[in-house]
Amino acid sequence: MLAINTSETSPYMQSFRQESRGGRALDDRLQQASERRLEAKEHVFCEGDQRTHVYRVEDGVIAIYKTLFDGRRRIIDFAYPGDYIGLGVLGEHIMSAQATCASKVRCFSASALESLAETDASLALKLYKSVCQDLVAARSLLVTVGQRSAIERVAAFLLALHRRGGEGSKGVVKLAMRRSDIADLLGLTIETVSRTLTKLREMQVIDVEQGGTTVKLRDVPRLADLANE
Amino acid sequence: MLAINTSETSPYMQSFRQESRGGRALDDRLQQASERRLEAKEHVFCEGDQRTHVYRVEDGVIAIYKTLFDGRRRIIDFAYPGDYIGLGVLGEHIMSAQATCASKVRCFSASALESLAETDASLALKLYKSVCQDLVAARSLLVTVGQRSAIERVAAFLLALHRRGGEGSKGVVKLAMRRSDIADLLGLTIETVSRTLTKLREMQVIDVEQGGTTVKLRDVPRLADLANE
DNA sequence: AACGAATTGTGAGAGTTTGTAACAGGGCCT
DNA sequence: AGGCCCTGTTACAAACTCTCACAATTCGTT
Known part of the structure; x- marks a missing residue:
């Protein structure tokens, strides 16, 4: 998501990157895709919340972060328009997601997505590739923060x-x-x-x-x- | 892989974690799974190498790292027995993988794996979940390094x-x-x-x-x- | 237009990490 | 045994970031 290595610079996930930026990668089979607007500092979800939905950022920037015991906040990723957040979580969220500015997200039912993916290889592959993007972003940020x-x-x-x-x-x-x-x-x-x-x-x-x-x-x-x- | 949040502590990917630690998650359909032994500091692959295989660590510890221009090395992850490395890469590797001690890996053909996943939803889901583990590990490390x-x-x-x-x-x-x-x-x-x-x-x-x-x-x-x- | 709240910018001292260097310990070879 | 190499440990000066304080700017509201 921070995408230090995105389509232009990285050999990872080029095809999917374009697909997802186009905006219709996961949702064309999912009906209940409602929109939600957020003001700056409003949360999409918090640590400990049950994970009910997967979100695609439509507009703005969403910060994914974890709060430490002493109250400090560690931002792990910024999600920009076209990025998905909430993938790869099973039970409850271990990170929070908060808008850094006025933003808009589209909501997809997580359970519907998962049951579809169990029989649909191409959807499962898309999930795979989407998470791969996140992984590349996280590792790139790791290089940056390690500086x-x-x-x-x-x-x-x-x-x-x-x-x-x-x-x-x-x-x-x-x-x-x-x-x-x-x-x-x-x-x-x-x-x-x-x-x-x-x-x-x-x-x-x-x-x-x-x-x-x-x-x-x-x-x-x-x-x-x-x-x- | 560093797995600050693994099965015990994280709601992520519990089921798969156990599966993959068992050791027979991806390979039972792939014939050409040869073994390779590495001495300390020997490389599994390097940045820029063509990505031909996916590896499962059998023994030892493999460091995934990136070299900076000034020669410093940023380790992004340690892979331990049961972990897969090389997933999520399309063209050539952007990270290097090096044994930190005497190690053993099993090699799987990346192209065979991918073509299988295109039609096999359960395999694709396993790839998805495996990368999710890596993502959790990377983000956990991000929290640590940000300290x-x-x-x-x-x-x-x-x-x-x-x-x-x-x-x-x-x-x-x-x-x-x-x-x-x-x-x-x-x-x-x-x-x-x-x-x-x-x-x-x-x-x-x-x-x-x-x-x-x-x-x-x-x-x-x-x-x-x-x-x- | 003016005010207040929030955010950003700047400065000085304190604290921590780094870099350099020297030294100790273990393994391996002759 | 002795010497060599690599790794790990410790000491001290230098550099950097953090903390705390306050000024300057921007933004939203009145």
């Missing part, structure tokens, strides 16, 4: 967002989330994220625009160099 | 190994890997790993035995507290 310095992490994060945005974005990345969300994703504090963005700006690698909600990548090769990937 | 302090990370790592070992282990954890492997998994240096183990020993939470290759957990609740999960 030592704050600059490396932030640079890798911006690059990942840029790659996901595709070629049409022309280096303009909309963050669509707070500094705290970025910090909890990268394992940094909001102050460090803020300072690091300032440092990247001073290095003339990026421009921060629109009150910090949009980042323009001025020097992508340099950024990739800083990201060390 | 700030070295103690938290090492404590969580030891706990994960302990849970994987099962109840029979009686708090004795065999590391079966170098300090450098642990460091590259947790995003620390070998010195910090060593220092942290010493600190845990001084706190009387663990004992380090057999020349540092085995760790005995003296106070699991305390360790869980330190791990913050």
